[in-house]
Amino acid sequence: MDDRLLAPEAVRLDEHAANRDDAIRRCGGVLVEIGAVDPAYVTAMLDREQSISTYVGAGVAIPHGTTAGKAAIRRDALAVVRFPAGVDWGGNHVTTCVAIAAQGDGHIELLADLAELLLDPERARALHEAADPDDVRRLLLSSAPN
Amino acid sequence: MPTRSVTVGATSGLHARPAALFVAAAAAQSVPVTIRTSDKPPVPARSLLSVLALGAKHGAEVTLEADGPTADAALDALATLLARDLDSDDESPDHG
Numbered sequence: 001m002d003d004r005l006l007a008p009e010a011v012r013l014d015e016h017a018a019n020r021d022d023a024i025r026r027c028g029g030v031l032v033e034i035g036a037v038d039p040a041y042v043t044a045m046l047d048r049e050q051s052i053s054t055y056v057g058a059g060v061a062i063p064h065g066t067t068a069g070k071a072a073i074r075r076d077a078l079a080v081v082r083f084p085a086g087v088d089w090g091g092n093h094v095t096t097c098v099a100i101a102a103q104g105d106g107h108i109e110l111l112a113d114l115a116e117l118l119l120d121p122e123r124a125r126a127l128h129e130a131a132d133p134d135d136v137r138r139l140l141l142s143s144a145p146n
Numbered sequence: 147m148p149t150r151s152v153t154v155g156a157t158s159g160l161h162a163r164p165a166a167l168f169v170a171a172a173a174a175q176s177v178p179v180t181i182r183t184s185d186k187p188p189v190p191a192r193s194l195l196s197v198l199a200l201g202a203k204h205g206a207e208v209t210l211e212a213d214g215p216t217a218d219a220a221l222d223a224l225a226t227l228l229a230r231d232l233d234s235d236d237e238s239p240d241h242g
Contacts, residue, residue: 048163051163052163052166052167053166054162054166056162056194056195056198057193057194057195058195062162064162067158067233100162107161108158108159108160108161108201108202108203109201111161111162111198111201112198112199112200112201113201114198115194115195115196115197115198115199116199118195119195119196119199
């Protein structure tokens with residue numbers, strides 16, 4: 001995975017959200033803050049979640065926009081936003097969100113890498129528990145052979 | 147054992163939303179179904195993480211396999227779904 005996809009400032013380890021939509025707004029807000037997307041993308045992320053849950057398993061959700069929302073993407077980027085208190089995600093307990101802004105199909109490999117990481121209980125635990133943003137980045141960026 | 151080879155029809159590949167729709171349909175079948183790509187071993191079709199880990203892009207050939215009395219019907223249903231462009235249904239709540 002290209003390490004520019006996940007900037008150090010896009011890793012937030014201690015966020016709070018009242019509910020799922022609040023968590024998605026927080027995730028989208030980080031993508032806006034780092035200049036990856038325009039604010040309209042956040043609405044597209046909420047729309048996508050209405051259409052089908054982005055919960056993938058192992059306490060992780062991958063909020064991202066609809067196809068229509070791609071126009072609001074300035075550059076491909078990821079954000080990792082952790083909610084230590086947890087968020088109820090349509091009945092699933094989510095503590096880590098990997099928010100995705102991707103225009104092409106580069107995120108297929110990225111998702112495949114993330115899924116492989118989450119299928120490994122040790123690495124999944126490390127993602128949920130890492131205390132340093134650099135550890136989170138290393139975990140995600142090293143999951144793909146370069 | 148009955149199998150079906152299908153070309154992934156979703157424009158952006160078997161990623162988040164198309165994968166979620168596929169996994170939900172697989173979980174609704176009465177027989178367990180596996181899916182594999184040409185370079186990866188079969189995984190349970192009802193495991194979203196396993197399906198995502200295949201990383202199947204648009205145009206990739208995947209193979210479905212199932213066993214049991216309703217295997218053929220299950221495979222036909224899932225193969226039809228996979229061949230569809232699940233992304234073109236993007237904003238339609240009917241399919242979400």
